[in-house]
Amino acid sequence: MSAEASEPGTVRPGGRTARTRAAVREATLAELARHGYQGLTVENVAARSGVHKTTVYRRWGNAEGLIADALDLAAEEPWPVPDTGSAESDLRELARLVHGGFTDPELGPASSAFVAAAVHDRAAAAALHAFFARRQRDAAVIVTRAVERGELPSGTDAAEVVRTAVAPLYYRLFISGEPVDRDVADRAGSAAFAAARAGVFSRRDDA
C-alpha cells in the first residue's frame, strides 16, 4: 500500500522499468542528501535521473511518493542491533545508532527528510511507520536477551523499552529543537534501562 507500482509485482518488471526505478531512487536519495526535504522537487529528481518528469509523476505521484519508495528500500536494509552483553549498554548503543543516523552528514539529511515527509503526507507516513515497526521488532531481541540473563524482569514489554530509549532523541531533533549528542543518547538508553528494571514496562496479566 505504501508505494504502488513500485514493487516487483508489476506487469512488466523487466529491463527498462527496473532501470527507471533504480535511477529515480538513486536520484531521490542524492537530491535529499543535497537539498533536504525542502528542495526535493519532482522536476529536479527527473532531471538528475534522466527520466522524464511525466514518467515520475505517473509512477510516484509526487515528491512524497518518491520518499515513500526510498523508505521502503531503506527498510529492507539489514540493521546491526547491538549485542554487547549488557542490556544497558545495548540500549545506549541503540540510541547512539539513532543519533548517528541523523547527524551523519551523508545519512542525516535523508533521514530527516523522511520524518518531515511523514509529518504531512499519508503515504510517506505509512512507509515510515512500517519502517519503525520493523526496526522495533529487530531491536526487541535486546530485551529478550536481558530477560534471559536476569537483567530485566520477565514480562517486560520489549517494544516499550526500545521506544523509551530512542524517543528523547526524536523529541529533541524534531519537536523541541534541542541539541543531541552522545551524552543525550547515553542518558536515554540508561533511562530506558532503569525504568524497565524498576518494572514500569512489565505487562500486567490482569489487564
Place this chain on the structure above:
Amino acid sequence: MSAEASEPGTVRPGGRTARTRAAVREATLAELARHGYQGLTVENVAARSGVHKTTVYRRWGNAEGLIADALDLAAEEPWPVPDTGSAESDLRELARLVHGGFTDPELGPASSAFVAAAVHDRAAAAALHAFFARRQRDAAVIVTRAVERGELPSGTDAAEVVRTAVAPLYYRLFISGEPVDRDVADRAGSAAFAAARAGVFSRRDDA
C-alpha cells in the same frame, strides 16, 4: 525574531493594525482546526478574516509565518502544571496533559499543525522551540518540589525528567505513528520518575 512586525513594537500599533492582527490570528486558528496544516493557505485565512491577502503576505510572509505568530500567542497562555503532592503522579498528569493537547478535537489539529509547520519552516521551528523551552521551565517545578520532598535525588536535571516524561508521546504521535492513550501517558510519566529516582538524570559535578 519569530514573527517580525507582529509584536507591539511596531511604529503604529493602534486600532486598525491591532484589529487586523487579531482577525488574522483567529482565522488562522479556525482554519487550522478545520483543515489542519495541509489545508492552511494564506488565501483561505485572508478570506475568512476579511483581510486582503496582500496584507497577510506583507505582514506574515507565508503560511508558516501565520503559524509562528499563533504559536507566540499560545506560548503566552498560562499552563496548569500539575501539583498532586507526588512526583510520579505529577509526571503522569503532565504526560496526560500533553496527550490531551493533541487528541482533543478542538486543540488537537492546531497542535499537530504547529509541529508539522516547525518541521518545514525555520521561523515556525524557532517559535515552537521557544514554546517548548517555556513549557519546560514551567514544568521544572515538579522536580524541584520532588527534590524538596526527598522523592528524587538532589541535583536531578529537571528539564531532562520532563523531556523523558513527554518524549514517548511525541515519538508515537509524529514518528512511529503508534496509538497514544492514557496508559501510554501514565507509563511515560512513571518511566521518567523511575529513571530519575535511579539517578540517571543526576548532574555529575566532575563533568
Place this chain on the structure above:
DNA sequence: TCTCTAACGCAACCCGGGTCGCGTTAGAGT
C-alpha cells in the same frame, strides 16, 4: 523473429499561489 502493449518521452497547456505598483484609509502627533 514477429507481434502487441505496457511503459516512456515529449511539448503544450492549465491553474493557483505568490508578487507588484499604485491608490486609499485611518490613526498618531501636534
Place this chain on the structure above:
DNA sequence: ACTCTAACGCGACCCGGGTTGCGTTAGAGA
C-alpha cells in the same frame, strides 16, 4: 482640527509545479 505617513485594499500580473493527449520505444510472450 489638520497633516503626514504607515498600513491596508485592490486588481493585474508572473511563474513554476503539475496535468493532458498523443506519438514512440522496448521487452514479454509465442
